[in-house]
Amino acid sequence: MNILVVGSGGREHAIAGTLLRSPNVQQVFCAPGNGGTATMANCRNLDLAVDDFPAIAQAVQEYDISLVVVGPEVPLALGITDYLQANNVLVFGPVKAGAQIEASKSWAKDLMAEAGIPTAKSATFTDAEAAKAYIKQEGAPIVVKADSLAAGKGVIVAMNLESAIAAVDDLFNQGFNTLVIEDFLVGEEASVLALTDGQTIIPLLPAQDHKRIGEGDTGKNTGGMGAYAPAPLVTPEIMQRIQTEVLQPTIDAFNKRGIDYRGILYAGLIITPQGEPKVIEFNCRFGDPETQAVLPLLETPLEQLMLACAQQKLAEQPPLAWKPGIAICVVASSGGYPDAYEKGKAITGIESIREAMIFHAGTKLENSQLLTNGGRVLGITAIGDDFESAIAKVYSAVSAITFEGLYYRRDIGHRFKQ
Template sequence: MTEKVNVLVVGEGGREFAIASQLQSSKHVKQVYCAPGNAGMSAVGVQAVAIAETDFAGLIRFAKEHQIAWTFVGPEDCLVDGIVDDFKAAGLKVFGPDARAAQLEGSKDYALNFMNNYHVPTARHSSYRDQTAAINEVDKFGFPVVIKENGLAGGKGVVIAKDRRTAVQTIKDMFENGRARLVLEECLVGPEYSMFVLVSNGHYRILPLAQDHKRAYDGDKGPNTGGMGAYSPLPQLSAVDYQRMVDEVVKPTIDGLVAGEYHYHGILYIGLILTADGPKVIEYNVRLGDPETQVILPRLKTDLFELVTAAINDQPLPEIVETAAACFGVVVAADGYPQQPTHGQKLGHLPAEEDIEIAYANVTGELTDLRGAGGRLLMVLSKDPSLKVAHDRVYRYLADINLPGCFYRDDIGAKAGLTD
């Protein structure tokens, strides 16, 4: 391809910042637009567009008017609501699963049925529409028990109840808050891993693995969040265990997509836990994750534009080539996150520093005078051949700057032996 093209990314958070930044660096790309984007994206040459990610008609109109080669959809809500179906109906190229395939994330019950049908290992589970039935059967899963909202919950719809009293109250709360269905699962024990698979109608490539940290506070305490930090690669994962994940989880999943005639073109996230009985799936997502994307994409030598273009057009997928460097990142969140995050904290202009990058997420204002807009505000990142060096560099940077009204975890990477 000789002529540079324009591409569109849908979304506004740290994940979309990383996707758009990676695409903007491609030799094939003239301009990356991101709708609606965020105020920090201009730092990497990405142009934010004031179109809501839910305004499918407006996004389609923009793509046609600006000669967009293809669109990369970031958020799960759009995918579940059928943005890919609408783009394809308009004759536009788009990267992401259609609404039917997006139910693998949109409904926990749907995903578990898929795993059952295609022999993908997961936890013992049952789905419930009735509060009394769920309470009556909660004991059969043992304690702690995992209780999941059936639909989308932004990574925060999971409660691990340590005892029956907590479980019963959680079940009551979920049904009384309007949930039509929930899922009970046995609590699996073991290290967790994030695997992202780029899928093109039965063909696939596995992106670099990452480890997320879901709990809000140090020591994996506090409520579940969208993720408070991540790193890649994973020195604690053996080559043997990795291959088991591929053979026992990835391959039957892809075979299931083919057998079910999903014609899947997009990213499939597989949340894995390595139990004493082997790898099992915690959940599927149908898109890249936040904050894992921010540490995965910088490790690609393979051009992301070329990968996506091949996938969309059912062409042979380029091999995934990783850099030798590790990438480590810590999320800075607003005080009160995830329950009641504060807004408006003055971030100012974060100082540039060699070997430090900032992936902006929920920020507003001008690049020289940014303010927090609630939730996870940004991620501080570093790359280095040594994961330990990258870790130390990020925490040294965070210690040296003033971020009022914000917090972050001090123990990201502890499971890889990175903390003192």
């Protein structure tokens, strides 16, 4: 079968590579793809924008594509699944109504309240002065969020009132017209990506992401600077609670609202010191860079699972099969990210790497030369028997890569180093 993956990041490169491990997948097309997918065997980039739905539908017909897999949240929020389904195309990814769980934090909060899902107390504001008054009433630390999509950068964890007030002004000045302000939750973050066909929901391995740009989880929020899986923080007991208290109630709430949600439901969680899982936010797609740590460990054919979700046959699938070990992904970014950065820097050293997988994100191929083309440039993933061996492998690989301004965190996974 032929499959079209919509998107251009490291997540989409990882999805495409995982799909191609199956003998049932002849060809993967990526729209628009990146420098990595451009050079992968049996993979072809299509110069199509992720929001050009008519062109994507035409490509499905032209290339005899059996399934479309939507990577990023933006086309999902714009209704790509609805459009393609209306053209009789099988899609892995929720409809526009379901994508609201990521596209609107206030909508997600309402759904969680309705379903009794554990999360932080919050309030929604469209007026800056009202938001500031609420912050002064509640005190700090407190979390200020843009209600709508912000590429992972619309969340400010304010440890004092001054920075919380400044966050309100900053987000409104950026053009966001609605903010969600919520209690600061104490604990450790975890990511659980789950497959669902709208009835059955099956979690993948738990992961931990590193959102902050600086080592020791300091500095500005980013799209993610590294991840590892499975995360020891999420014990089998906690995972069972996540299934019964978070994942299944969310699917039940969708169904109650008449929303047929098929694809990935990603729960960003805090695990409190008492072992209580609480939802920070939901996403409507695979996480990035969690996908680059989770999918390399998956042994069950990915296209089989995606088809089961799209065809509402997930309950018929056998238990997921996983490789043993720990996978760690380290993101190599452009200097200056998450603020201004330059593009077009030559990337070298990838060809020498043997013990790690390289997932391209912000790259492009120009006259056979691989160049930087984004803030997060590469995700380097290695698998080891334990954290210590995985860390050694991944940082050995990272050290072989060079481009002007290259930056990466040196502490991904070190919390659990044995």
